[in-house]
Amino acid sequence: xxxxxxxxxxxxxxxxLGQVPDPEIPVISLTDLGIIRDVDWQGDTLVVTVTPTYxxxxxxxxxxxxxxxxxxxxxxxxxxxxxxLSPAWxxxxxxxxxxxxxxxxxxxxxxxxxxxDHCPHCGSTHVxxxxxxxxxxxxxxxxxxxxxxxxxxxxxx
Amino acid sequence: MTxxxxxxxxxxxMGDNTLILGHRVSEWCGHxxxxxxxIALANTALDLIGQTQLWxxxxxxxxxxxxxxxxxxxxxxxxxxRNLLLVxxxxxxxxxxxxxQFLFDAWHTILLGRLMKSSDTRxxxxxxKASKEAxxxxxxxxxxxxSLGDGTEESHARMQAALDYLWxxxxxxxxxxxVDQAMAEEGIAPDPASLRAEYDALVGRxxxxxxxxxxxxxxxxxxxxxxxxxxxxxxxxLTQMQWLQRAYPDARW
Numbered sequence: 143x144x145x146x147x148x149x150x151x152x153x154x155x156x157x158x159l160g161q162v163p164d165p166e167i168p169v170i171s172l173t174d175l176g177i178i179r180d181v182d183w184q185g186d187t188l189v190v191t192v193t194p195t196y197x198x199x200x201x202x203x204x205x206x207x208x209x210x211x212x213x214x215x216x217x218x219x220x221x222x223x224x225x226x227l228s229p230a231w232x233x234x235x236x237x238x239x240x241x242x243x244x245x246x247x248x249x250x251x252x253x254x255x256x257x258x259d260h261c262p263h264c265g266s267t268h269v270x271x272x273x274x275x276x277x278x279x280x281x282x283x284x285x286x287x288x289x290x291x292x293x294x295x296x297x298x299x
Numbered sequence: 300m301t302x303x304x305x306x307x308x309x310x311x312x313m314g315d316n317t318l319i320l321g322h323r324v325s326e327w328c329g330h331x332x333x334x335x336x337x338i339a340l341a342n343t344a345l346d347l348i349g350q351t352q353l354w355x356x357x358x359x360x361x362x363x364x365x366x367x368x369x370x371x372x373x374x375x376x377x378x379x380x381r382n383l384l385l386v387x388x389x390x391x392x393x394x395x396x397x398x399x400q401f402l403f404d405a406w407h408t409i410l411l412g413r414l415m416k417s418s419d420t421r422x423x424x425x426x427x428k429a430s431k432e433a434x435x436x437x438x439x440x441x442x443x444x445x446s447l448g449d450g451t452e453e454s455h456a457r458m459q460a461a462l463d464y465l466w467x468x469x470x471x472x473x474x475x476x477x478v479d480q481a482m483a484e485e486g487i488a489p490d491p492a493s494l495r496a497e498y499d500a501l502v503g504r505x506x507x508x509x510x511x512x513x514x515x516x517x518x519x520x521x522x523x524x525x526x527x528x529x530x531x532x533x534x535x536x537l538t539q540m541q542w543l544q545r546a547y548p549d550a551r552w
Contacts, residue, residue, distance in 0.1 A: 198349025
């Protein structure tokens with residue numbers, strides 16, 4: 143049927159979603175974050191399954207709005223957003239590209255050791271934790287003892 | 300009591316704990332002794348309120364009377380709340396706030412760990428999500444209790460006073476009633492009393508490191524989780540938390 147041939151492919155939708163930035167950390171996209179769990183056409187409705195990062199993340203509502211706005215901007219009319227709680231989002235789902243972008247932006251990406259091994263500004267290994275909590279639920283506050291700059295560390299969860 | 304009625308009660312207990320504690324902790328926003336502590340408290344409160352949306356959201360679905368998480372949080376009166384008395388107590392000083400947080404976090408992490416194996420997948424999913432955040436909360440509150448307990452003479456005295464004041468509210472976490480029995484029989488939630496040994500071991504270890512003495516008495520204040528006798532404090536808390544929604548019932552962002 144003409145309708146099915148006209149609608150964008152699932153891969154195209156993923157590409158479009160890869161261009162939607164995280165509202166709080168605009169250098170990384172929603173696909174870099176690993177929060178888009180599934181994209182599927184059900185009839186002529188596009189179903190996008192999203193998983194929240196932290197329970198109380200205030201960006202969650204905005205992210206949902208941004209997904210709808212972006213997809214409607216590409217001409218998709220019927221959109222359904224589904225929330226999937228399990229498996230729970232983990233920083234393991236951050237893409238390698240996403241991690242590199244975080245570092246370039248000045249946010250140390252998550253490490254299995256539970257803290258950064260170097261300063262994202264000057265590269266020094268003389269770093270110390272200021273607080274396990276930072277400007278957003280996902281970040282901790284660290285500082286570099288060499289260049290003296292504070293920086294955010296994206297916590298493992 | 301039907302199975303769904305018991306399930307609704309259980310979910311309100313979970314959600315009301317995080318809601319009231321989240322509100323209490325958020326009262327520190329802008330008033331904490333140090334900027335990093337202000338941020339930590341605000342983040343903790345935010346996590347708790349996020350978890351509230353999940354628990355009360357599910358409660359509303361189970362009740363089936365078109366009450367969503369917002370309606371349950373902002374339109375019920377004090378006698379319908381099912382939180383532990385511990386979390387409705389006023390914050391007191393910073394030491395008492397963190398002691399209360401630790402006593403709660405220790406229980407919360409143990410309970411959430413068990414709930415991840417709930418026979419109800421929705422409960423297991425919420426618990427899986429919440430337990431990761433609760434682990435960070437416990438790490439911080441335990442660290443702070445140890446630093447302040449094994450700190451200066453003044454910080455030690457304040458932490459001991461906090462522990463003496465709050466300990467009588469701990470027992471309520473382990474009370475078993477008909478709702479708990481129904482949940483345990485269905486495999487939805489564990490028998491609350493079965494958590495006590497693990498709790499005592501965890502709390503004992505941390506408080507010993509903090510050089511604090513656990514009071515001898517096992518007396519426990521009750522009436523919060525079953526709603527039979529909330530303290531006067533809850534009413535005052537709700538006047539702050541609910542006034543906007545009650546004054547402007549159709550308000551929208």
